[in-house]
Amino acid sequence: MLITTGSQQGTDLAAKVLIDSGSRVLVETPTYLGALQAFAPMEPEFAGLACDAEGIDADDLKAQAPGARFVYVLPNFQNPTGRTMGEARRAAVSAAAAAAGLPVLEDNPYGDLWFDTPPPAPLTARNPEGCIYLGSFSKVLSPGLRLGFVIAPAAVAPKLLQAKQASDLHTPGFNQRIVSEVLRDGFLDKHVPTIRALYQAQRDAMLAALQRELAAPGRDGTARKAACSCGRGCPKASTR
Numbered sequence: 001m002l003i004t005t006g007s008q009q010g011t012d013l014a015a016k017v018l019i020d021s022g023s024r025v026l027v028e029t030p031t032y033l034g035a036l037q038a039f040a041p042m043e044p045e046f047a048g049l050a051c052d053a054e055g056i057d058a059d060d061l062k063a064q065a066p067g068a069r070f071v072y073v074l075p076n077f078q079n080p081t082g083r084t085m086g087e088a089r090r091a092a093v094s095a096a097a098a099a100a101g102l103p104v105l106e107d108n109p110y111g112d113l114w115f116d117t118p119p120p121a122p123l124t125a126r127n128p129e130g131c132i133y134l135g136s137f138s139k140v141l142s143p144g145l146r147l148g149f150v151i152a153p154a155a156v157a158p159k160l161l162q163a164k165q166a167s168d169l170h171t172p173g174f175n176q177r178i179v180s181e182v183l184r185d186g187f188l189d190k191h192v193p194t195i196r197a198l199y200q201a202q203r204d205a206m207l208a209a210l211q212r213e214l215a216a217p218g219r220d221g222t223a224r225k226a227a228c229s230c231g232r233g234c235p236k237a238s239t240r
């Protein structure tokens with residue numbers, strides 16, 4: 001495990017270590033813009049994979065894997081779609097990548113922010129030798145601390161370390177100590193459920209607003225008026 005300056009740095013280091021100019025890199029459609037920005041300076045050829053509501057189509061991955069350098073995967077609450085891969089899809093994607101000898105770069109900054117049930121185990125847990133895993137404290141503690149980590153197979157870890165040292169020597173020790181303390185004294189264990197509740201309330205408010213503001217018009221095709229639900233006696237009425 002290598003501590004990084006945010007998981008974004010892990011993405012950047014993986015790009016430096018794995019990509020040569022012209023390397024084909026498989027990505028979800030759509031995918032996290034920041035990863036594309038980290039990969040782009042190494043001049044890969046991006047290949048978009050067919051995706052549905054659960055993410056990567058394993059058959060398309062099988063078809064596009066030969067000759068590709070790696071596949072970048074966001075199995076939990078994907079940015080930007082929010083989709084999550086179910087158990088069966090993870091197994092199929094993991095098996096397709098392993099069969100093709102295709103390394104998986106697994107980015108998981110949001111995995112702890114589930115509402116009802118935790119997501120299935122990461123792809124890395126299924127095939128640790130074939131995956132590089134990116135984790136972050138940004139979404140559960142503080143983005144400004146810039147604390148992330150990479151878990152990589154022994155064959156790749158020294159190369160990532162070399163790239164890390166070239167990049168910024170090390171992640172600030174002061175910030176590492178802060179995170180170490182909140183892990184040790186149990187603060188993070190108590191804090192994460194409070195953030196889950198906060199995000200869940202925001203999700204519910206968003207769904208209610210979408211339903212209220214953008215629901216299909218009535219059968220007669222006329223728009224309907226609904227009272228504003230801001231709860232502050234707002235006189236505004238929304239049309240739907």
Ligand SMILES: Cc1ncc(COP(=O)(O)O)c(C=O)c1O
Pocket residue numbers: 005006007008009032034074079107109135136137138143146147148
């Ligand atoms: C999918 C994804 N990966 C990585 C990052 C970067 O996170 P960090 O703050 O740990 O660098 C983000 C930030 O928004 C993200 O959405």
